[in-house]
Amino acid sequence: MATTLTARYAANGNPIEVIELAEEALAAPANGEISVKLLFAPVNPSDINMLEGTYGVKLPLPAVAGNEGVGRVEVVGAGVSDYQVGDLVKTPSTRGTWRQAVTCPAADCIKLPPSLTPEQASMIYVNPPTAWCMLHDFVDLQPGEWVIQNAANSAVGRCVIQIAKALGWKTINLVRREELVEELKALGGDIVVVEAPDTFKQIKTWTNGKPPRLALNAVGGDSAGTLSKSLGDGGKLVTYGGMSKQPIKLATGPLIFKDLSYHGFWMTRWYANRSAQERDTMYQKLADLFANGELKIAVDKVCPLREIKQAVTAALQEKRGGKILLNLQ
Ligand SMILES: NC(=O)c1ccc[n+]([C@@H]2O[C@H](COP(=O)([O-])OP(=O)(O)OC[C@H]3O[C@@H](n4cnc5c(N)ncnc54)[C@H](OP(=O)(O)O)[C@@H]3O)[C@@H](O)[C@H]2O)c1
Structure with a gap:
């Protein structure tokens, strides 16, 4: 039987130590299955958390790492009518995407818009959506309305800036490094500042007295408090990440007097609760933004799968210029 190279982990722990290369058998597709040659996969914070064992789900070990990524269909098994050789597909996260090839049920795959480049397609499952x-999903944003976010240089943060601009909303972007200010303004950020304890005091001036009703938090700690103090009446603070590894610190006053509400968001839950049609409609809108140049995802470095430990090491570095992308061929 043929084999395929994978990057897997047999135990949770230090990501650089637990990730390892291993060969895995690759079967020919059975009834209802397809074989996919994987092309690219990013190293996301959630992948790091899976290796550490700190993510919201765990896979039985050993497991092949990687949540998102893209491949092209190589062989279509009997009984599969909705896939053709050459289709761009997202293969199931439960099988891991940091691999050269996989044979899996067609029903567990997602066909991606053909207009996407393989690099774009490999990163359309997590951060842009x-x-x-x-x-x-949280606030019915009106044209010209403001949104505030921290971790504005993250992949999600950069997507927020670009999607908001394309859809006619304005963004206040908090970063932790001065050198990002001009870069994120050039990307479309309306206000970009290095976060400080008194940042919230400037919100009324920046927004001409119309403070944001939506704040997006990927940092936690004091930064979440800065976001909550920046919100206007009825505002919603949506937490989707905790990069500082600190519990969110929120002021009591704004919660009471401004009737704020605090929410969590997890893309995995969204996928579980929404229909394939809603998902594909969103992907097409994102693909259109990619196609007309309104949405880009920065890539810091492309690493071959064989250099998986160097790739994970690079992903753990602070102050990256974008994603670490695995070239799986
Ligand atoms: N809930 C969900 O469904 C969902 C979906 C996607 C992502 N996420 C989460 O969203 C977060 C961002 O993901 P991503 O893939 O967009 O990230 P990314 O591109 O890997 O970038 C990480 C960002 O975190 C910032 N950062 C790291 N440590 C920090 C700290 N101690 N304080 C403040 N900022 C810090 C970095 O700042 P610099 O730019 O200055 O280095 C960088 O902008 C992660 O927590 C991820 O798990 C959640």
């Missing part, structure tokens, strides 16, 4: 959904 997270930005899209958070901008749509």
Whole structure:
């Protein structure tokens, strides 16, 4: 039987130590299955958390790592009518995407818009939809309305900036490094500042007295408090990440006097609760933004799968210029 190279982990722990290369058998597709040659997969914070064992779900070990990624269909098994050789597909996260190839049920795959480049397609499952959904699902944003976020240089943060701009909303973007200010303004951020304890005091001036009703938090700690103090009446603070690894610290006053509400968002839950049609409609809108140049995802470095430990090491570095992308061929 043929084999395929994978990056897997047999125990949770230090991501650089537990990730390892291993060969796995690759079966020919049975009835209802397809074989997919994987092309690219990013290293996301959630992948790091899976290796650590700190993520919201766990896989039986050993497991192949990688939540998102893209491949092209190589062989279509009997009884499969909705896939053709060459289709761009997202293969199931439960099988891991940091691999050269996989044979799996067609029903567990997602066909992606053909207009996407393989690099774009490999990163359309997690970060752009997270930005899209958070901008749509919590507040009925009106044209010209403001949104505030921290971790604005993250992949999600950059998608928020670009999608908001494309859809006619304005963004206040908090970063932790001065050198990002001009870069994120050039990307479309309306206000970009290095976060400080008194940042919230400037919100009324920046927004001409119309403070945001939506704040997006991927940092936690004091930064979540800054966001909550920046919100206007009835505002919603949506937490989707905790990069500082600190519990969110929120002021009591704004919660009471401004009738704020605090929410969590998890893309995995969205996928579980929504229909394939809603998902595919969103993907097509994102693909259109990619196609007309309104949405880009920054890539810091492309690493071959064989250099998986170097790739994970690079992903753990602070102050990256974008995603670490695995080239799986
Ligand atoms: N809930 C969901 O469904 C969902 C979906 C996607 C992502 N996420 C989460 O969203 C977060 C961002 O993901 P991503 O893939 O967009 O990230 P990313 O591209 O890997 O970037 C990480 C970002 O975190 C910032 N950062 C790291 N440590 C920090 C700290 N101690 N304080 C403040 N900022 C810090 C970095 O700042 P610099 O730019 O200055 O280095 C960078 O902008 C992660 O927590 C991820 O797990 C959640």
